Amino acid sequence: MPFVYDRTEIEWPEDDDEYEPPPPRPDDFMYLAPPEFGGAAEPVRFSVAESQQGAELTPVPREPPQERPRREELRRRTFAFAVPELRKAGVQRLYCRYDGGNDEGFAWLVRAEMTDGGRLDADAISERLLDDGLLDRVYAAGIIRPSSFSAREHLREFLDYWLADEWTSMLLGFGYGTGTYSMYGAFTVDLETCTVTDDRNADPVVKNIEIAT
Numbered sequence: 474m475p476f477v478y479d480r481t482e483i484e485w486p487e488d489d490d491e492y493e494p495p496p497p498r499p500d501d502f503m504y505l506a507p508p509e510f511g512g513a514a515e516p517v518r519f520s521v522a523e524s525q526q527g528a529e530l531t532p533v534p535r536e537p538p539q540e541r542p543r544r545e546e547l548r549r550r551t552f553a554f555a556v557p558e559l560r561k562a563g564v565q566r567l568y569c570r571y572d573g574g575n576d577e578g579f580a581w582l583v584r585a586e587m588t589d590g591g592r593l594d595a596d597a598i599s600e601r602l603l604d605d606g607l608l609d610r611v612y613a614a615g616i617i618r619p620s621s622f623s624a625r626e627h628l629r630e631f632l633d634y635w636l637a638d639e640w641t642s643m644l645l646g647f648g649y650g651t652g653t654y655s656m657y658g659a660f661t662v663d664l665e666t667c668t669v670t671d672d673r674n675a676d677p678v679v680k681n682i683e684i685a686t
Contacts (some may be wrong), residue, residue, distance in 0.1 A: 475510060475645065475656035476502035476675065481590075496683040497655060504673060512645045519643060520549060521556045522578035531621070541569050548639050554614050555636060556664055558607055563587045564598070564664060569637040571649070572657040572679040578650020579681045580637040582629075595632070640669050655682045661665070 478497040486492050506513065559567075566586040575580050585598040593601065602608075608628045612619055617635065620627055640662055641649060650656060659675035662668075677684050 475658035477510070478502045478574075478655045479572070480653045480655060490673050496685045498685045499677040502657070502677070503657075510645060512649075513643065514665075515644075517640075517643050519552055519640070519669065521553050521667060522549070527590045544593070548643075551616050551635055551639065553617055554611070555631075556667070558610065559585075559602075560664055562598075562602060562605060562607070563589065566664060567637075567662040568659065569640065569662065570657070570659045570678060571637075571641045571645070571679075571683050572655075572677070574652065574655035574682055575648025576651060578641065578645070578648075578656075580641040581633045581680065582637050582672050587651075595629070599625065599629055599632060602632075644669050644671060655684075657684070658680065 478591070483494050485494075522598075524593050564585045565588045567585045568586070569580055570583055571578060571580040582595045582598075584595060585593045598600065603624060608624055608631070611617055611628075611631055617627070617631060622630065640660065644660055657677055657679050659672040661670050661672065663670070
């Protein structure tokens with residue numbers, strides 16, 4: 474679960490509508506255990522089994538609560554396709570980060586840990602998967618549609634949004650990052666055991682919020 478800074482404790486001056494409080498420091502954040510944030514007990518488990526309804530679905534964007542069953546079905550379908558593909562490429566574990574607060578949460582891939590003991594950062598594993606033709610197989614499987622993005626950008630979108638973001642939602646819950654707080658964290662995905670485990674010692678590395686150094 475995330476390291477959280479509660480913004481409701483900020484004192485706002487009554488006579489300054491343009492006041493912006495200074496960014497929080499790393500020691501202003503408090504780590505919350507999974508149940509305290511509304512997430513799942515760890516390790517979070519996911520399935521790579523294709524469902525009966527998967528063939529009838531098409532990709533959908535972020536959706537309101539009434540669309541959650543559809544999103545969960547697409548998630549199962551995506552994992553059933555992507556996890557075996559990553560295993561074939563020699564990926565054993567993935568390390569991802571997340572941050573957010575106020576309006577939205579974000580997640581992104583940081584690195585891949587390989588079965589041969591090596592580590593590849595997000596750019597390197599993306600290049601390897603692109604050269605291996607993964608994006609074409611993603612299109613062929615109907616997980617996402619071709620777009621105006623470059624192949625490199627679209628593959629990263631698949632790894633960050635369709636995979637890292639979905640694993641974060643399983644860990645933290647739908648709508649993670651929406652609330653009167655700032656948050657950050659990281660987690661490991663084990664592709665062999667199909668589990669997601671939060672990093673309780675995550676460094677304060679962020680992309681979408683500001684933390685004072």
